[in-house]
Amino acid sequence: xxxxDDRVRLKKEGGRYHHGNLKDALVLAAERSIAKSGSxxxxxxxVAKLAGVSHAAAYRHFVSKTALLAEVAVxxxxxxxxxxxxxxxxxxAPDARLIELGVAYVTFALESSGSFRVMFDSxxxxxxxxxxxxxxxxxxxAVFQRVVKEAADAGxxxxxxxxxxxxxxxxxxxxxxxxxxDDHLALGVEDAATSARGxxxxxxxxxxxx
Amino acid sequence: xxxxDDRVRLKKEGGRYHHGNLKDALVLAAERSIAKSGSxxxxxxxVAKLAGVSHAAAYRHFVSKTALLAEVAVxxxxxxxxxxxxxxxxxxAPDARLIELGVAYVTFALESSGSFRVMFDSxxxxxxxxxxxxxxxxxxxAVFQRVVKEAADAGxxxxxxxxxxxxxxxxxxxxxxxxxxDDHLALGVEDAATSARGxxxxxxxxxxxx
DNA sequence: ATCTGATGTTGCCCATGGAAACATCGGTGG
DNA sequence: CCACCGATGTTTCCATGGGCAACATCAGAT
Numbered sequence: 001x002x003x004x005d006d007r008v009r010l011k012k013e014g015g016r017y018h019h020g021n022l023k024d025a026l027v028l029a030a031e032r033s034i035a036k037s038g039s040x041x042x043x044x045x046x047v048a049k050l051a052g053v054s055h056a057a058a059y060r061h062f063v064s065k066t067a068l069l070a071e072v073a074v075x076x077x078x079x080x081x082x083x084x085x086x087x088x089x090x091x092x093a094p095d096a097r098l099i100e101l102g103v104a105y106v107t108f109a110l111e112s113s114g115s116f117r118v119m120f121d122s123x124x125x126x127x128x129x130x131x132x133x134x135x136x137x138x139x140x141x142a143v144f145q146r147v148v149k150e151a152a153d154a155g156x157x158x159x160x161x162x163x164x165x166x167x168x169x170x171x172x173x174x175x176x177x178x179x180x181x182d183d184h185l186a187l188g189v190e191d192a193a194t195s196a197r198g199x200x201x202x203x204x205x206x207x208x209x210x
Numbered sequence: 211x212x213x214x215d216d217r218v219r220l221k222k223e224g225g226r227y228h229h230g231n232l233k234d235a236l237v238l239a240a241e242r243s244i245a246k247s248g249s250x251x252x253x254x255x256x257v258a259k260l261a262g263v264s265h266a267a268a269y270r271h272f273v274s275k276t277a278l279l280a281e282v283a284v285x286x287x288x289x290x291x292x293x294x295x296x297x298x299x300x301x302x303a304p305d306a307r308l309i310e311l312g313v314a315y316v317t318f319a320l321e322s323s324g325s326f327r328v329m330f331d332s333x334x335x336x337x338x339x340x341x342x343x344x345x346x347x348x349x350x351x352a353v354f355q356r357v358v359k360e361a362a363d364a365g366x367x368x369x370x371x372x373x374x375x376x377x378x379x380x381x382x383x384x385x386x387x388x389x390x391x392d393d394h395l396a397l398g399v400e401d402a403a404t405s406a407r408g409x410x411x412x413x414x415x416x417x418x419x420x
Numbered sequence: 421a422t423c424t425g426a427t428g429t430t431g432c433c434c435a436t437g438g439a440a441a442c443a444t445c446g447g448t449g450g
Numbered sequence: 451c452c453a454c455c456g457a458t459g460t461t462t463c464c465a466t467g468g469g470c471a472a473c474a475t476c477a478g479a480t
Contacts, residue, residue, distance in 0.1 A: 172385055172413070176381035
């Protein structure tokens, strides 16, 4: 019996020795597990078990458990960036684009809570110790910077302190997301987008050029 | 020789078997340790060692390591509440009081970063599982509610959605504190209060009655 | 002075992150 | 073709750390 046949047979029977795409499977399993437990402090052994593999197998793809979390974060930031970019497209008015950006940020935090929790977990500090993480994070933040700058250029927001405006917008919506995720706001998930929009609107009013 | 004398003598010689105030010492040690490491995931054994005691001694005062963290959080919320109340006093104008509240929040987060990290650590969720924790947290938030309400009553802020305004104020300054603590804002500690004031001012502008 | 409950200590167990040594697979060059 | 080899997984082992249990020490009450 030839090796290729073995592979097919083993795959069909589910008894294969090599996984085939373990790295992705581990990242996915970690995301899901964290989303369910609400904690980034998950046993690597459990993640491996979810992927149908022994715990030590993870070390063929990640130098450490933290490195696995870092990969979750990198992919999370990439996904967040895409969601933010997509959200910005749907609005025309420059200030409305900033508001939609905030709504998308909160929506991402709730829908991809596993990723979001890891992305801002202190275990990954400093980001520079994991290749690609700092860049991925910076690219997400860059969307905030671009949208604020465009709104200011269009005269919709004051432009005397762009960095300050960016920081305020990020801090506001990040705080909203974090408090929502940790159940500190007495809000159902269904009200999350609405409250996020209201919060962003209030800030945008404050940022408006006078 | 009376017992009280024994205690004094033993304290001076440092060779005492019983600690005398271990509970407080453990809480203090945990705060400091977390502030230094930047992580709430600290070995209980290290905390006990800092308090000069074996690790199992902690279980005479806390049912679990998490319960110790909960006590840190309860005291942290109590301390935060005091700081917020004190800060509110220094300003006269209702909207300025809200701004000072935010500055004090960030200042607390930086100066008591160990406590602050624990207070918002997901390991303590839900707060109701630890006696006193939910109440302590609610009392801190109540300061936000009171200050916003007073500003609205004085006509300094719009009063059509008080809960929304409170949420925005808390989310904004909480996000600012969190991002600062985790080095996501390119700001030195010395600029923290200034940037917090600027951020709060922007939001208050948006909350202002029109 | 002794007894007792509160407080600490030592020793143990078990879960978990990580290293090491071995097993298996799949592609590649003789 | 097939024997080898690098990649990927498994098993086994160790160290760390939370938590329990049994024992030690102390302080106040009787």
